[in-house]
Amino acid sequence: MNGSSTEQVSPTGPGLSLQAHDPTTVGQYSVLRRLGAGGMGTVYLGRGPADSLVAIKVIRPDLALDQEFRRRFRREIEAARSVAPFCTAEVLDADPDAAAPYLVTEFIEGTRLDEAVEAAPLSPSTLTGLAIGVATALAAIHRAGLVHRDLKPSNVILSLSGPRVIDFGIAQVLDGGIAKPTAWGFGSTGWMAPEQINGQAIGPAADVFAWGLLVAYAASGCHPFGSDTDLGLARRIANAEPVLIGLPADLAEIVRAALAKDPANRPSARDLLLRLVEREPGGGAEPALRLLAPTRAQPRSGATPQSRRRLVAGLAALTLALVALTGIWWAVGRPGGGQPDPAAMATAPPVGASSTPSSATPSSSTPSAAQRPSASPTPRGFADGSLRFSVDGVECGVTGLGVGLLTGQSDGHFCLVTMTVRNTGAAPRQLDNGDQYAFDSLGERHTADYTARFYLPGGIIWATVNPGGSVHGTMAFDVPDGARLTRLELHTTTGTSGVSIPV
Missing domain, CATH: 1.10.510.10 (Transferase(Phosphotransferase) domain 1)
Structure with missing residues (x-):
């Protein structure tokens, strides 16, 4: 925690002097210095009742108003307390219910x-x-x-x-x-x-x-x-x-x-x-x-700088x-240390969709609630030829893709479809955006946006899928205002019957 600051460290000690709006106490801890600020809040150097130095992260006021944030913060504090302290900063105290929620860890010098x-x-x-x-x-x-x-x-x-x-x-x-x-x-x-x-x-x-x-x-x-x-x-x-x-x-x-x-x-x-x-x-x-194994003894010849x-x-x-x-x-x-294999855990199919698309920075958007695909007919997803399509989530209401000057604008709003494509065949396959369609509630058909790959890192969905392999990424569809997606029609290649996926 205490090393996350992007600010310069004062030559007189860790962190910077407190600013006028900074607290002087947090709970039972006195606040000494400002260590840094990040997306979640501000980190301070503090001193506890036992006169030991601590790092205190105080959550931003706007996040403190979010009850879902507080609920998750409370769960994460409890989980963090069980992390082995010898390799992290030990959690010493926390109050997720305070007016300004905070988390206290040991201060690590280094x-x-x-x-x-x-x-x-x-x-x-x-x-x-x-x-x-x-x-x-x-x-x-x-x-x-x-x-x-x-x-x-x-x-x-x-x-x-x-x-x-x-x-x-x-x-x-x-x-x-x-x-x-x-x-x-x-x-x-x-x-x-x-x-x-x-x-x-x-x-x-x-x-x-x-x-x-x-x-x-x-x-x-x-x-x-x-x-x-x-x-x-x-x-x-x-x-x-x-x-x-x-x-x-x-x-x-x-x-x-x-x-x-x-x-x-x-x-x-x-x-x-x-x-x-x-x-x-x-x-x-x-x-x-x-290094723990025995080594052959060396003759003693005096303690040299090299030795x-x-x-x-x-x-x-x-x-x-x-x-x-x-x-x-x-x-x-350690007894009780058996856990599910994290590598296997990472492959579990995602549930729902993100509240904010990671590779799309909306220029002026208010995303709608995530839409969920209906249950797949088989555990392997929807099939067209040798490809299996699994839709992880759909996010609509995005009006701009990219950041700064590199922003792709929609005629209405973008719907971003995150999916996994698996190749069960014997030959490499590569999707063509011209063969991938989305249908909206107005009855219109939309082709996957080709230029979106230049704004979205999710353009990897268009990469070659080798036999037995898979790709994960995002397709973007530009749909009119007021319309919502109802289904996808995806094709392995031009001329195949395709597969229809409700969303």
Whole structure:
């Protein structure tokens, strides 16, 4: 929590001086400094009754008026209390029913990862410690039934006790194995998984993708998908392959697996942790488990600077190994630690639709209630030829796609249809927008908007679907004002009979 600020840190201490409108007390805590502000509220440095430093997140007044937000906030606080404290900021106190709801965690002293990497990319041994520490934190977070949703460099603190993942500001309780998008917290540009960018319901696999981005960035000092406008970066994350430099070969293989576009193809956080500590030596870092094995004794020849450095490095590595083993015990082997496989959880079909389309920024829209597709005739979805279509949700009332000058305007309003397309055949397939139709309540037929792919990262729906594979994305239909969608007619290719899907 205390590292999530985007503001500069004062040279006289953490954070900035309080502003006139800032509180001087929150509950039983005195407020000392302003650590930063984000989409959920403001974070302060405070002091508790026992004279210990704490980080206090105070929720924005407009969110405090939202009773649904308060209900979810209450659930998430309870879940966050069960997260292992050795790898995150421990939750100390909270009051979701206060006039200004707040959450209090321990204050962790250390350097934010983004500040450390700005000075220089991490060394191989430090990089290994980061990868293991953050994977351990994610395993503990997922075990508690949470998905973080905002894992980024400024939310990782390099402390004396190891990496700590902080700021559960938009963390969300998993509901049936998935977390639904909300209007309260979405993620941070450049640090979201493809399914998060596309506005789909997400699972623990989204945090694993962010872990891959984080480790790749720490190794090189550069984002693995480059630098661009927010929209350009989102497109590349959803469609392009990452550029991985500065990573040891074995670690690069694990990071690449974490950055798979399909969440079903990513390892779980527990799998990451096990693969990291069992990996073969390479890139200047010993596998943590091997460091616990006996080594051949060396003749004593006096304490030289070189031997002292080796001793310090060995002790640091041993500490890292013990932390890793503790993390494995907590996340995998601890009694009561058995949980559904997060990778499998991430593939559960999303329920409903987002309240705000992720890849569409309405220029002046008030989205209607999400429309739900009727039940599929088979568990595999609606079929046309070798393709199976599963509609995850429909969102209408969007008048503009994209951001800033790159905005696509509708003649009436856009209806965004989020879906999964699976190829059960033996040949690759690729959808053509000219063969995909939507029918509205006025009896009119609309073809999927071709130009929407340039505004929506969800244009991945038009990518080639290999045999046995799937794509997830969004189709946009421009429909008249006052009309609503009644059904879709989707075709594998021109000339097929197509499949009709009520919405």
